[in-house]
Amino acid sequence: MTGRERVYSTRAIVLKRRDLGEADRVLTVYTPNLGKRVLLARGVRRPASRKAGHLEPFAHVSLLVAKGRTWDLVTQAETIYGFRVLREDLDRIAHAYYMLELIDAFTEEEDSHPELYDLLLAGLNNLEHTEQFGLTTRWFELALLRLTGYQPQLFHCVRCSLPLEPVTNYFDPERGGTLCPRHGEGQPGAEPLDVGTLKVLRYVQTQPYEETMRLNLTEARMREVERVLARTIRTVVERRLRSPEFIRVLQQSSSS
Ligand SMILES: [Zn+2]
Numbered sequence: 001m002t003g004r005e006r007v008y009s010t011r012a013i014v015l016k017r018r019d020l021g022e023a024d025r026v027l028t029v030y031t032p033n034l035g036k037r038v039l040l041a042r043g044v045r046r047p048a049s050r051k052a053g054h055l056e057p058f059a060h061v062s063l064l065v066a067k068g069r070t071w072d073l074v075t076q077a078e079t080i081y082g083f084r085v086l087r088e089d090l091d092r093i094a095h096a097y098y099m100l101e102l103i104d105a106f107t108e109e110e111d112s113h114p115e116l117y118d119l120l121l122a123g124l125n126n127l128e129h130t131e132q133f134g135l136t137t138r139w140f141e142l143a144l145l146r147l148t149g150y151q152p153q154l155f156h157c158v159r160c161s162l163p164l165e166p167v168t169n170y171f172d173p174e175r176g177g178t179l180c181p182r183h184g185e186g187q188p189g190a191e192p193l194d195v196g197t198l199k200v201l202r203y204v205q206t207q208p209y210e211e212t213m214r215l216n217l218t219e220a221r222m223r224e225v226e227r228v229l230a231r232t233i234r235t236v237v238e239r240r241l242r243s244p245e246f247i248r249v250l251q252q253s254s255s256s
Contacts, residue, residue: 009064010034011080013120014057015100019045027055027074028104029063032117036107039063040071051077058083058096058124086128095133099123099140105237106148115147122209132213134222135204139212141229142205150236153177154202157184166195171228173235191231197224 012029015036020026023045028038044051054061054077064076086092103120107113123140130136145151152173156163157180170184171177171193178198184190200221204212217225 007064007066007075009062012037012061012063013100013117013124014055014059014061015104016057017041017055023049025055026071029061030103030107030117030120032114033112034110035112036104036109038071038109039065039074040068041074041077044074054079056082058086058100060121060124083124083128086124091133092127095137096124096127098137099127102141102144102233105240106144113147116144119143119147126209130213134226135212135215135217136209138225138229139204139209141233142201145232145236146205148236150232151205152201152232154198154205157182159183164198168195169193169198173232193228194224196221197228200225201228 010031010033012031015028015030017025017027020040023043025041025044026038027041028036030036041051041055043049044055046052051074055074059079060081060083062078062080063074066073066075083096086096099120103116107116119140123136123143126136126139127133142151152171153176154164155178157169157178158172158176159179160183162180164178164180167181169181169192170179170187170190172179172184172187172190174189178184178193179187179190184192200215200217203215204225
């Protein structure tokens, strides 16, 4: 896209939206080649708006966008896929919203990352077609961490680099992953990581989605995997929040 072009078309997934004024809406979308974008959809809350039904959160849409001074404007919107099954189940919806929030938290505006777009689309598609919402979301989390450069180390001790033994090791997201007993025990922030949980994390991190779905885990194991990943993600998001670049982006989006 050159500076002279006034209109562009793009596919997008709606991450979030907020109302503006009487009838407008500000949308945050994720696109394959333009990264995250904030767009204005004028008049979209009027009953007669033809764009309205196409701009719901996590809708996969095709947009025609006109460059504007403050915001680019959505001039046309068509649904590519509306995820109708996903929308019928509150638990599914909650997991989908969580995926949208993660993409929003891990990205900055106009930072193009086509693989993340593919991941989000795959994540939503998988949620639409599975009953295993938790495992699908854990797979999404580990893929997101990998693609954004925050993949936790699960095979070697992050201190001594020795391969981990099948014993209780330790996990510290601040240090980037797993520690051997010698380097993890008693360290502030390092929590014991049981060998079963480590195996599941490794499997989900390295196997294709379909393989991951073959796992049959106890509820306790699922909760532990979820807890370890939630802690990892919290650490990354907090680190991003502390970075000057991320704070600048936050200030821009809150003042706009
Ligand atoms: Zn070590």
